[in-house]
Amino acid sequence: MQRRELMLGGLAAAGALAAPALVRAQALEKAKVTIAVGGKNLLYYLPLTIAEQKGFFKDEGLDLSVVDFAGGSRALAAVVGGSADVVSGAFEHTVNMQFKGQAMRAFVLQGRAPQIVLGVSTKTMAGYKTVADLKGKKIGVTAPGSSTNVMANFVLAKAGLKPSDVSIVGVGASNGAVAAMRAGNIDAISNLDPVITLLSRAGDIKIVADTRKVAEADRIFGGPMPAGCLYCPQTFIDKHPNTVQAMANAMVRANHWIQQAGPSDIINAVPEAFLLGDRAVYIDAFLAAKGALSPDGMIPEAGSTTAFRALASVDAKIAEAKLDLQAVYTNDFVKKANAKHKRS
Missing domain, CATH: 3.40.190.10 (Periplasmic binding protein-like II)
Structure with a gap:
C-alpha cells in the first residue's frame, strides 16, 4: 500500500512539473510567430540570434521563424505587408510609423545605443x-x-x-x-x-x-537613443499578450546571457557565416559592441523623445507633428521577464 502511494505520489509530482510547460504552451494565443530582421548577422541583433540559437524561444513554447532582409526598412515592410508578425529592428521606426498613422509598439530592447x-x-x-x-x-x-x-x-x-x-x-x-x-x-x-x-x-x-x-x-x-528592439503593431499586442510575453522572456534571458558571456561563448553560439571569415575580427567587434547592448531589455523613458528629436531634425513634417511618445513603447512585458529570469 505504501509503495503504491509512493508511486502515485511520484507520478503526481512528475505531472506537476510537466504541467506548467503544457499550460504555458496552451496559453499562447499564437505559438507560430515570424520575426522579420534586417541584417541578422549584425551584432546589433545579437540578442535575437542568441535567443534563437540557445533555444530560449522554444523554452517559452514558441515555434518561431526569423526571416532576414537587407535592412530594417524592408523588415518593417514585411510586417506592414502581413508576411511577418514582429520586427527586430531600430526603435525609431515606432515613432516614424505613428507619424504615418500606424500604431507600432516596442516591447523589449536589444541595444541601448545605436551601434551605428x-x-x-x-x-x-x-x-x-x-x-x-x-x-x-x-x-x-x-x-x-x-x-x-x-x-x-x-x-x-x-x-x-x-x-x-x-x-x-x-x-x-x-x-x-x-x-x-x-x-x-x-x-x-x-x-x-x-x-x-x-x-x-x-x-x-x-x-x-x-x-x-x-x-x-x-x-x-542629446540623450538615450534606444536601438535594436522587438516591435510590432499594437493590434498584435492586444490580441496576443501571452505570445508577446513569451518573446520578451526569451529576449531578456538572451540579454542576461550575453552580459555574462565571454568572446569564446559568443563565437560558439553564433552561426559560422556571421563571422565573415575572421573570428578575431568578430571577437573585436563583440567587445566593441557589448557595452551598447541592453543588459535587461528595459527601454529608457526618455528614449522616445530622443528618437523623435533625431527624426525631426531631418524631417520638418515630423518636427511639426504632435505624437503620443508614450504609445511607442512599453516595459510591462520586460518587467515580468526580468522577474522570471533574475540574473545570478
Missing part, C-alpha cells in the same frame, strides 16, 4: 577634414530608409547638410557592404559590426561618428 558607425573611405576621401566634405558624395547604408540611413542623415544635418546633398546607396549588412567600400563604389559608409570592425582594422575607413560607445551616442543624439 559612420566612416569615410581612406581611398576616395583621403583628404577628408569635416562632415561637410561629404556633400555630393555616395554614402552606403544597409538599405534606404533604415536606421543606418537615419543616422547618416542626422550627422549630416548637424553639419548643415540636407539628405539631398548626398547620394544614398543600399549595400546591405555583410560582405556586400565591405566589397562596395573596397571597390570605391561608395565614399562613406553608415553600418554596424562586424562590417565596421572589418573595414576599420584593414584601414579601409576613417571613423567619423561612433555610436557603439554609449556616452558618444548620448552626446550625438
Whole structure:
C-alpha cells in the first residue's frame, strides 16, 4: 500500500512539473510567430540570434521563424505587408510609423545605443577634414530608409547638410557592404559590426561618428537613443499578450546571457557565416559592441523623445507633428521577464 502511494505520489509530482510547460504552451494565443530582421548577422541583433540559437524561444513554447532582409526598412515592410508578425529592428521606426498613422509598439530592447558607425573611405576621401566634405558624395547604408540611413542623415544635418546633398546607396549588412567600400563604389559608409570592425582594422575607413560607445551616442543624439528592439503593431499586442510575453522572456534571458558571456561563448553560439571569415575580427567587434547592448531589455523613458528629436531634425513634417511618445513603447512585458529570469 505504501509503495503504491509512493508511486502515485511520484507520478503526481512528475505531472506537476510537466504541467506548467503544457499550460504555458496552451496559453499562447499564437505559438507560430515570424520575426522579420534586417541584417541578422549584425551584432546589433545579437540578442535575437542568441535567443534563437540557445533555444530560449522554444523554452517559452514558441515555434518561431526569423526571416532576414537587407535592412530594417524592408523588415518593417514585411510586417506592414502581413508576411511577418514582429520586427527586430531600430526603435525609431515606432515613432516614424505613428507619424504615418500606424500604431507600432516596442516591447523589449536589444541595444541601448545605436551601434551605428559612420566612416569615410581612406581611398576616395583621403583628404577628408569635416562632415561637410561629404556633400555630393555616395554614402552606403544597409538599405534606404533604415536606421543606418537615419543616422547618416542626422550627422549630416548637424553639419548643415540636407539628405539631398548626398547620394544614398543600399549595400546591405555583410560582405556586400565591405566589397562596395573596397571597390570605391561608395565614399562613406553608415553600418554596424562586424562590417565596421572589418573595414576599420584593414584601414579601409576613417571613423567619423561612433555610436557603439554609449556616452558618444548620448552626446550625438542629446540623450538615450534606444536601438535594436522587438516591435510590432499594437493590434498584435492586444490580441496576443501571452505570445508577446513569451518573446520578451526569451529576449531578456538572451540579454542576461550575453552580459555574462565571454568572446569564446559568443563565437560558439553564433552561426559560422556571421563571422565573415575572421573570428578575431568578430571577437573585436563583440567587445566593441557589448557595452551598447541592453543588459535587461528595459527601454529608457526618455528614449522616445530622443528618437523623435533625431527624426525631426531631418524631417520638418515630423518636427511639426504632435505624437503620443508614450504609445511607442512599453516595459510591462520586460518587467515580468526580468522577474522570471533574475540574473545570478
